[in-house]
Amino acid sequence: MCRHVAYVGPEEPLGRLLVEPAHGLYRQSWAPRRQRYGTVNADGFGVGWYAPGDPVPARYRRAGPVWADLSFADLARVVRTRALLAAVRDATLSGADAEAAAAPFAAGTWLFSHNGAVPGWPGSLAPLVSGLPPEQLLSLEARNDSAFVWALVLARLRSGTPDGQALGDTVLEVARAAPASRLNLLLTDGDTVSATAWGDTLWYLARPGGGTVVASEPYDDDPHWQEVPDRTLLTASRTEVLLAPLQEPADALAAAPARGPARAASPKEPST
Template sequence: MCRWLAYTGNPLHLETVLFNAKHSLIDQSLHSRLGQTTTNGDGFGIGWYGHPTDIPFRYRCIQPAWSDRNLREAARAIRSPLFVAHIRAATGTPSQETNCHPFRYGRWLFMHNGLIRNFPALRRDLMMAIEPDLFSSIEGSTDSEVLFFLALTFGLELAPVTALKRMVAFVEETGRLHDVEQPLNMTVCATDGEQIVAVRYSSEGQSRSLFHSTSFHHLHELYPDDPRIAAVGEDAFLVLSEPLADLPGWWEEIPESTVVVARGGEIEQFPFAPEAA
């Protein structure tokens, strides 16, 4: 499938997690340990904020992440307090720039790992439910972008967790109408530059892997001389498909059917279940 990560904390150069970590996102694009596919080479994207109220910047490309020299230059230059990155393994839709994550609408960025099963059969019904004023902003052909615009339709900008629950409920109900028993598998990330909302959920209860960093205050005490930890500050937070390094105590797996919300140094974790609109 895909691999992704999201970071918030002290401004950090993107290369720190994209290239410099032992099992960086670029390494995962070639040697994923926990993904459904070892290689994720169907394009990539990064998104970052200069200021929380700004429209985020994006760079997306259909090349494999490991071979794009411009990505290496950009990651060395860009320093941001909140950024996301995604490497793609396509599931039935073309490798084209408009299908690369993160997707953007206004201040919001969205990434997805997983799939809507039998998406061609469900696609029309799902897309017809998208708010008409949003429809013209859809650029690509992926199930992931449809999930994003359904979440926006259900109120992502006002109540992101509720909107994601309603999005899931609608996809599952549509799947049942088309005799798709387990239509949705996902880890998703949505951010507006002020908060990161990450969900691990699947209809069958066997979601793709998802982890988050443990307390960086605790990690400062465990590894006081590690410059990677010192750079991010004590309120930093990472959520990602698989760990970047093998440091004991650094990572915690996010349970099935769980949402994590990171905002202003506060991390909250709640059970996640579909909720009909």
């Protein structure tokens, strides 16, 4: 199991979003408050962020715990960004992939993370291999369930499927193959965030000063944090958050932003 967070909004130092909050991702690496599976996220970490004028994100990933990396502390203090995706990792199974197994995974303008696990891996997902191009299988960054789920999402994205629908369709496909899977997925292109709540906690915050945070758990005690119901697709911009149930057919997910059953208040409106 892992913890992850994504942000889109006004430019901020990485540390203000990841390190400074009382219960930020940095602290969640050893003391998460709402993690249901596992207790310490010390099997790697990573952050991806977008620099002004460059749509392709940079990444910094390591195989060890975030609290032991002094270089990250310096980087988080001075690097500013308008969007990021970061994660701390608790490996489901041991492996030799080191930092390659640490989220965020990346391709083009996208950053991706998986909070959860696929039981029976790799055999449970073997039937899904035929749906992936051979070159994509051969270029997997790591040999774990998260990297394979990312490959399924990426194949859909590259075929032109909208970000939210690519996540939703992948969750439903994997859940059919491995019904007990926990599939909280997080995806950003630097302008929007898409996420799924499937088996673990997911929260969002529409910040009064502008910007949206989507995270495994709140990084502070701000009363405006909202929990996402299980089996839900979330799509967010800097100013609004839309939710849609994930039990719907795949073609319905594409229309979710236009008719989602719940809409969060924009940063200019009070949340209740």
